[in-house]
Amino acid sequence: MRVLGMMSGTSLDAIDVALVEFTRDAEEPSLLRARPVHVGERPWPGEARDALRAALPPAPSDAATWSRLHAAVGDAFATAAAEVLSAQGGADLVATHGQTLYHDVQDGRVASTLQIGDPSRIVAATGTPVIHDLRSADVAAGGQGAPLVPILDQLLLGTDPDERTAVLNIGGISNVSVVGGSENGRGVESGPAPGAVIAGDLGPGNCLLDAAVHAATGEPADLDARIARTGTVDHAALATLLTDPFYARPLPRSTGREHFDGQYVRGMLEAEGAGGIDALSLPDLLATLTELTTVTIARAIGELGASRVVASGGGIRNPLLRERLAAQLAPVPLLDADDLGIPADGKEALLIALLGYLSAHGLPGTLSRADGTSHTGARSPVVLGSLTPPHALRGRQYASNAPDSVPVGRLEITDPAGTAR
Incomplete structure (x- = not known):
């Protein structure tokens, strides 16, 4: 067919x-x-x-x-x-x-x-x-x-008893499927029941980054993180953004632009008295939002007992985002889906x-x-x-x-x- x-x-x-x-x-x-x-x-x-x-x-x-x-x-x-x-x-x-x-x-x-x-x-x-x-x-x-996507992830990667695989997609929103593994497998000691599939949306992927770039420059994205690389993470702003109750909800959970919309960052920073979005230069804002995406992904996956992470989606082509994510996931390896024969x-x-x-x-x-x-x-x-x-x-x-x-x-x-x- x-x-x-x-x-x-x-x-x-x-x-x-x-x-x-x-x-x-x-x-x-x-x-x-x-x-x-x-x-x-x-x-x-x-x-x-x-x-x-x-x-x-x-x-x-x-x-x-x-x-x-x-x-x-x-x-x-x-x-x-x-x-x-x-x-x-x-x-x-x-x-x-x-x-x-x-x-x-x-x-x-x-x-x-x-x-x-x-x-x-x-x-x-x-x-x-x-x-x-x-x-x-x-x-x-x-x-x-x-x-x-978990049904595809399970059928492709979930039959290996020795690998508990977090299959990550970073688009506008990031999501994960955790599949495979067994009681004798690696990396399941602190995660969900051996072999159980768990999945859900993790938070913003590219959406906040793209919205910030579009609002400031009219361009659809920060190509190759050229602007973000020149910025510095504002840790006070990051800490405020991480207080969103969404991140505490258990999986399965879902979200979208209805929550992480074009005014989300401004609303969060102004509501919490974190100096407001206007206090950040565009490079610092993008560096901070890149860190937000990678921190929320790494924290969520860290709680799921994965022995490896297999990634796809447009966000993984952002070199700064990929570097920061790999560093925060270590020692769990970050692999490309292409390397496993998955387009x-x-x-x-x-x-x-x-x-x-x-x-x-x-x-x-x-x-x-x-x-x-x-x-x-x-x-x-x-x-x-x-x-x-x-x-x-x-x-x-x-x-x-x-x-x-x-x-x-x-x-x-x-x-x-x-x-x-």
């Missing part, structure tokens, strides 16, 4: 795409093989990206704005899908995350979540059925709706393709814990997503093929020749 996965995160830097061919092992049906046919990204149309940024919290917006954005995001994803499928020979299914417009967390509980991007426009552009709205079913079951730049799109495959076969997209609940905190794991058009999979061989309905126990990424990486 060929699935095109598409993802756009909170950083709004691009639309990630991955066309993946999934096959079951003939002798071991619980082994799913994923052959990436194409992994890449498509730029956001400038007008749509700017309109999205203008509508994100704390900016006010109305139903008309959201409706127009739903159409514009659908068009952007439709164009990206059509370009890839035209060049790569089509797919059986498109799976799209869309763009999160609002993730409503109240006292640690997710009341609602909204991802936009009209799937009908993708169907119209490609003639291919679309699975979308991947978080709502989990929220309806009492879960956080996030993070969704770091395409990992989130690969996840969406996997979720589309699972949903098409009626398989849950979240992991079960020992008590029967989901890793997201939901009452149980659930099948994720909605299908457009609703009859699209009826009668198709891959929808009823018995081996494809076996729960997946392991995922193996292969190269174009079909060789395991």
Whole structure:
């Protein structure tokens, strides 16, 4: 089955795409093989990206704005899908995350979540059925709706009894999945139950850094941390930012730009009488926010008993952030996902393709814990997503093929020749 996965995160830097061919092992049906046919990204149309940024919290917006954005995001994803499928020979299914417009967390509980991007426009552009709205079913079951990546992390890295792996993604928000290990494994003495999967959002990744740079210079980011490297961490401001109660909430937890918005730093520093954001130069502010991201990640992972950290996401390409994170995690090693055969730049799109495959076969997209609940905190794991058009999979061989309905126990990424990486 060929699935095109598409993802756009909170950083709004691009639309990630991955066309993946999934096959079951003939002798071991619980082994799913994923052959990436194409992994890449498509730029956001400038007008749509700017309109999205203008509508994100704390900016006010109305139903008309959201409706127009739903159409514009659908068009952007439709164009990206059509370009890839035209060049790569089509797919059986498109799976799209869309763009999160609002993730409503109240006292640690997710009341609602909204991802936009009209799937009908993708169907119209490609003639291919679309699975979308991947978080709502989990929220309806009492879960956080996030993070969704632990199922991919578990299937790729969670079967090793000797490694307790913290799989870290640093996008606009940072999140982690901790998978693998056993009672005889390394690094689990101080963490959760051996072999248990634990996951959640850790705090800001790039979002506060990018917001500060954009506000001061109009640029989308501090390329290669050139400005931040010239600054000095303001430890009083850092201490104030670390008092946010979010960091004390247990995993699973989720957050987004609704909490860490463009006015977050100003509000925290002024509320606590820490001199205010205007007392910091831009280099010092960026150095401080880099330290905030790395400290909160390292502290959270340090409590989870990991023996190694495998990282991906745009934040890991920030050289200063990476250096500070590696220093704070030591002696636990910080590895690149690419080094383990996992396409770091395409990992989130690969996840969406996997979720589309699972949903098409009626398989849950979240992991079960020992008590029967989901890793997201939901009452149980659930099948994720909605299908457009609703009859699209009826009668198709891959929808009823018995081996494809076996729960997946392991995922193996292969190269174009079909060789395991």
